[in-house]
Amino acid sequence: MITKKRASSLLALALFSSVALTACGGNDKGNASSPSASPTDSAAATASASPSSSDASPSAADAEPVKLKLAIWDAKADLEYWTEKAKDYTKLKPNVTVELEKVPDNNGQYLKVRLAANDLPDLFFLKPRDFQVYKSALLPLDELEATKNNKYPTKIDGQVLGLPLVSFSEFVYFHPSIFKELNLEVPKTLPEFMALLAKIKENGKYTPLSLGAKDSWTLYPLAEFGPHMLSGDVNYLANLAKNKEPFGAGSTFDQTAKLIQEIADKKYAGPDALSLSYDQSTQQFETGKSAMIALGQWYYASYMEKVKNDDDLGAFPLPFRSTESEKLMSMTMSDMNVGISKDSKHPDEAKAFLEWMLTGDAYQAYINKVQQFSTVNGIESDLPFFRKWTQQYPFEPFVYDGTDAGYAKVKGAAQYDPALTGQDVFSGKSIEKIEKDLNAKWKKAVESNP
Amino acid sequence: MSYKLQKKVVIFSFLLVPVGLMLFFLLYPTAQLFRYSFTNWDGFSPSLKYIGFDNYTKLLFDFPDAWRAIRNNGLYFVIHTLFIPIELIAAVLLNRAMRGSGFFRFTVLMPYIINGIAVAYMFSYIYNPINGPLNESLRALGLGSWITGWLSDLGVVNYALIAVSIWRFGGVHVILMLAGLQSIPKDLYEAAEIDGASFWQQLRHITLPGIRTTMEIVLFMNVTGALLQYDIPYVMTGGGPGTASSTFGLFSLQTAFTYNNYGLASSMAVSLLILIIVFSSLQNWIIKDRSEA
């Protein structure tokens, strides 16, 4: 009998879906959004509202229970912090619960499938490059207090669509003890940096530079930011989309590729960096088997979690310049943008929560935990480590802009992934051939996307 | 109720749900897939444009990356096919009642049954450059010079992954062939023996025709398995380094999601579908029973 019940409910579902399908047959992406709050939502909301009824504040009891979803990619510190913090918010506003959701990136899939199905979470994290994909689904945030207070609000087509939680610079982390032991100095130019690698390699005791190139993204400080930094052009990516053959000999891409090739050929990153994962490479650095690792400011927090102290840790900017007469800069970008879905059923509550995320204690504790620069005027993060080292090795920020629409389109059409191309170079493919293929693809992509 | 009426009722009510489910969850999405393959849809926008066969033209004439990926599928197919004779020998041997044959049969199928994702990770561990058992055992055998980047060397990575695929799927082929062998009546061989047929004649006229139907299944599995291969590279290398170990399926997923080209990815999926149908019909035609012709 149970089975019969199951069969009939399946049947009901099947019928329901057929109606839903015919209803929106014409433009099935336009209005496929669910008209009713899903039953799981309301059930959970009532469940979460029940403790609030025992709460002291009487006003909350009348307010409609609201459940917000906040999606974050696999960023451990952020997930942990906001999961805990969301509970504080519920204490403040008993009718609101915020559920954190970890969304795996799966080859850039992130939330695209849910975007297509009009099922985005109320709030979600965005990388700069994501904005071109999600822009039509995002609520403008221009009038928010938090926007006025934010140093780097992300503006797309004239509207603010995301507020970054952090901004950070890129660094080369190193072990001062190793530098002392081998009598090394912090490099000021790119040739000096390469010479430094050679020197450590020659000594033989340590791997010069940890690289977890099996996870292609770990190549980004070189493969992605190298061409950009070397060009000295803040609008490098936007201009790339206008150039039909930007990857040939003599280009900054070419310079970077040769750099990567040298690191690979001379085994500066160990005998087989392409087999190492990110996690393995950081472990290698943390256990003092390698002298350096090039990553963003965000890495500091995870180093501290594993090693517990920064006694033997230093940081300097990767010097993308050939002589000391040029300006020393380091890629600096805002990240962890939070956007709000247009289809959120509680846009006001979502905005209120976003305001709260970016103010007061909630934000201060967050920015200290992740050890990055504050994006909020009036709130400074306490960064003793970075203050110390940036005083010693100062640089100017090179502000990254990765939101250009033309670049996003051309890059997609040419199926260009800088990190994967970096892996190609690292694996020993001929740079000339890579550039030729890339230019051919790029040309077609530029031509078809005027 | 008369049986005639009953028949109508029972046919309708019994088939409604399964056929409905199949229509909704298989054929409707497939139809959509065909539709998308004629569009420039990026996978998320509300608007899409029909662009005729443009995606297919691009795929055929202007998409070397996809061809490189399908060459890897081809490699899976060829090497798996080369293993079929060995699998057949294993099946023939297993078909003999020997002491321990139960245990061996158990062993042979084991890799197929246990969790495939765990198996992929298991081999990630085996191939690991730091403390990985494969390198350690090579060193112990004095073959340290053979050590290479199993998952990072462009010339090795695909073979390393295919080895995992063979490990996982070789056994089930053996068992299926064994099923075919066991379905051949013993008296056929006895009769042949009386007629004085040699071992090779028996193989040619009894064994091979006897296992033809199961061979069809094995070959079908072989084609679909090779063409659809995606979870082993996905888990173990992510298709890398670069796109060296990507397969057509994995690459089409990237085309859809990393590069926002769902239309093109759909045309890749449709082509895959067509390839599977063509290849398996071709194989079936090759091993067709021509004895009556």
Next chain:
Amino acid sequence: MELATAAPNNRRWLGSAVYYVFFAVMAVLVFVPILLVLFGSFKTNAELADTSPFSWPANLLNFDNYVTAYKEGNMLRGLTNTAILVAASMAGNAVLGTMTAYIVNRFDFRLKKAILALFMLAMMIPSYTTEIARFQLIHGMNLYNTLYGPLLIYVGTDIMQIYIYTQFLRKISEQLDESAMLDGASYFRIFRSIVFPLLLPATATLAILKSVAIMNDIYVQMLYMPSKKLATLPTALMSFVGDRTSDLTALCAGIVLVLLPSALIYILFQRLIFKGLMDGAIKG
């Protein structure tokens, strides 16, 4: 005379030697990787670095890695969800599969050919290529991030088992049906009291194969159930490993924990599994 008997004996001896060498090699190839992972799972990371991977773990009671994998890997939740998925799809498949096979095998009707052709076509479709379109459906039915989405897909798109049920049913004589009809039994009754029970052996084998297939699937489970609460064994393992690829011993423990349920099923039900595979392979 002596020579004549000696020769076949020799040949037999040689035959067995080939047999045992062949399968000994095979057994080594199959079991050694698994054993290596098992060894690794009981070692500490320092021990793994210092000892041969083939060496016996120093402390077989070192369950630290299992504790890590179990706690941080969300394995219990994964097991529960996988078990629910497996059990429910088995039930759904058994009912729908037998019903379909019954109709397809025992009745002639208009559209039968068309429906059979549809099923054939459906069997060819590589399912993961169609997910975006399918996703719209699942989402439209409010089944996203629930167990029902994957469940419906597992139950609804497994055409292979309909095919295998039909093969089985073909071998079951129709005389029973006919004599029941003489007694005035309805078709539904015939199905319930004759066909369904007679197909139970097939159901058992298909159920096992189904559970293997579900435990091996990641794509559907990753796509439709991203919520951590809905982690299944393979997806739990994936996110566990993603966080800690350098911790090889914990990785080994995670692998063993995920292998274990499928290995247990295999050991307990190997007879059924072989029967299922082999019966499925030889058409009636």
